[in-house]
Amino acid sequence: MEPGEFEFYVTHERENSLISTVADHFGPEVFARKSNMPEGYVDWALEYCENHKINAFVPFLHRIALSAHRDRFAAAGVKLLTAGDHEIMQMIENKPAFLSKIAELGLKGTKYLPFRDLEEFDIAWGILRQQHDKLCIKPAKGIYGAGFRVIHEDLDDYRSMVSGAASSISINLLRYTLSRSDDRVNMMLMPLLEGIERSTDFVCDQGRLIDCVTRSKHADGSRKVAPDALHEDFARKIAAGLGLSGLLNFQTMEDAAGVPHILEVNSRTSGGIGQTIHAGVNLPLLFARSLTGRAYDRPVQQESCSVAENIRWARVG
Template sequence: MKSKKEYRVYFNRWFSVAYHYMNSIRNNEDGLPFKLYGTHPDPRHMALQAADYAATEPVLQGVEYVQWLADFCKEHEIDVFIPRLRMLDIARNIELFDAIGTKVTVCRDVDLLEKISIKDKFYEEVRESGIMEVPAYEVVTDAAGFKQAYERLLAEGHRVCFKPTDSEGGLGFRIVNDQRNALSDLFGYVTNELTFEEAYSILSQADSFPSMMVMELLEGPEYSIDCIADGQGNLHAAIPRRKADGRLRVLEHNEELLAIAQRVAEAYRIPYNFNIQMRYSNGVPKLLEINPRMSGGLHATCLTGINFPYLGVKAALGQPIGELKLEYNMMTSHIELAMRMATFEAGQEREASLAGDRSH
């Protein structure tokens, strides 16, 4: 990339780690100038602290929200839009961004995004394809179904957990543990565990509830595989990141997981940044979920020498990713950093003075 044009990159409502991703793009290895834009309903949100231009988002749904995003991109002449919230709605209405020349780092395969967002449908497709293993599971919508699924998995020798079919991250995830000591729990840390009787009693309060997956609990090492692909979904790099004790993460060269990442890329052609979450069970890696976006821990994976956020932007601009040199097999962690907040009132906009309002 030889041009010295200042590219404009926009993040809509993101997690707080977007602070790191904006700075990774700003401090790119090619020395390209960028102006970073961010919006969020909370004007004090951490994701906005790295933005050169920040504004509050309205709380909207569906195509109305997508239209607001497209209008924002048009008004500010955004070159690359990196969405997090409402990615499926954005993909369904991608023509709004094509019409104004804004590149969007979203998978345009709407059918695939729909399947990924509903975990039981995606698990079934993955099971049939054979590209990787999935946990044993059943989908239930009432307490009787929950009891039946729990008993079947227990009889097969599994510990049991459950989760809504359409949740993100750890939302709604619970572990069934009949060995819990309620008194010890009361004086200890908040837990995501409960007994079968507690879960069954709660679920029995309604005739039915939104579909939920009752699954085998995977208890081996947990991995996030951070991947970068070009705009056509050709995989350029994948880094397995293993959860270790506490805040420790190990960036591993794991041939088994690298092969899975390659098969996923070939099967689904997910462009730009995506993430595969897996966990081992009795030596077998099994799928938890696929996120068609940058993961929450990607800033740790960038320590391998790959600037994942910047490469996603580069690919969106139609530029070659190029040859990548990376370093595996390192342990990482993180600490908090005190900082003075750049704040503004809800409904207002804030534009940082690049000459002096930010130091990194």
């Protein structure tokens, strides 16, 4: 970025966060009483923006709640940068609703059946197990893979526990917990996709794709950043179909035939965004410049490279 082009104000719940080393202004994230959340956070964020004369606010916490208050921020001269309006944000964060929507856009999402209790699980299991050898579960809402489990029909639960296999659960233990719990969380039963996992970071503005970079994880442990025409087409259709704006991310997994299935869209910047610069494209800068209406000349060709998981080095392939 050019000297003085932008000025960044950053808040974080940890006062020793490394982001403080690059922010122009850094301060602690102030939380209201838990009983007053997320409304208290919305009020605090608006007051912070007004006091510091913020032009654009990119939230991480309470994005859905904030998206219902875009007019309040606009009235204060602040552009609140959620991926979409409140309805769109609610849909994105609800995986079944999102998968239904992208099917309407002609995109292939992962197959699933919903369940909330043991009876519904048994019905879903009876249907999908006849069609697929391996199945998995995850909550309809969640981030960072929380709640994802691969279901095993012959797993020793004790050995699983002491070995730290947190991503696995036996069908016996799963059925037992469902029968004993009073919670009724919306869950999804899905075929386990074991092909290449890809994560596409993309910048878009009111449904128009500006640029994207696709990262992939391979069976040998390698991670690559490379141009991917198919996932670029996915990004363009997702952005246009949902009218999205921001620096966002979506994920796919390949099935046994090598066909990628869309898993979800993240209405936030991904944790792996630092890897994308090795493709020769500065997505965060493009995002920032898109807010000012500045034109962007896309690189003639992205680079292909391998990257370490800790994002400390790159090798051009």
